[in-house]
Amino acid sequence: MRNSQYDMGYKVHKPIHITAPRPTLEQMEKHYRIPRSRRKELQLIVDQFKATLPNWGEARGNATELEKRRKRASAA
């Protein structure tokens, strides 16, 4: 018996859940053998992107504040 979804020419199973640890940027550079200097050369494009992010300044401020709080907590 044919599957009706196949008859429609379109069938999608459940997606594969990726459980492998999320790689860092450094791991990616190592994986592709990208020299570290490359990141600096592409920095301008990344910086322009940051400016387009809503709340980026606020997010950075919050991140700095969170970092300070974490440091204070760990020092105490």
Add this chain to the structure above:
Amino acid sequence: MPPPPDPKSVFLNIPYDKEFTNLCVAYVVGLCHLDLFPHIAAEIPGGERRLNRIFRLIQSCRYSIHDLSRVEISVSPSATPRFNMPLELGMTITWANLKPSRHTWFVWESAPYRLQRSVSDLNGTDRYIHNGSPEGVLRELCNSFQRDNTPTVPQMLENYRYIHRHLNAILRKNGSSNPYHRSVFTDLCLISKTLADLIRLNRSVVQ
């Protein structure tokens, strides 16, 4: 026996032509946003026979995506069909049948019924239809893979548009006009991953 495949690596079996550039960038952006490592045959250095290098790359990747949307007769006077993608799909299917736990492959098309006409032996295989659009590619990537805390398809699409706007600058930085050159491809991966990390950071800190 080759070493175990990298669980984050995805082999992209795609055509290397100008018309496919948009979709190639979408594949790179989408996979990097899912924190996977896309790979294409063009990025492996020369020396050894090309087919052997491609097969080794397939073996080193846990997943592969075979986009057959451009398996068609070329417009050149010789009008030759393009068989590279089906050939690499055949190699992958053989490898996956020999070692099912080491490799999973996906077939992608632009239209629902094309695959039934071009490769009817694949009837009964899941196919992912991207409608020939970057948005379709990103949507189907999220239908193929999922990972916690992944940016949404609209966010990926925004990043895709941003990277696509800067593609010429990236090509210039590499002194190339070909987005499938290794250095351009790895730059695309690096920028995509950086933007994905920024989106995630921005979202988590603002929330």
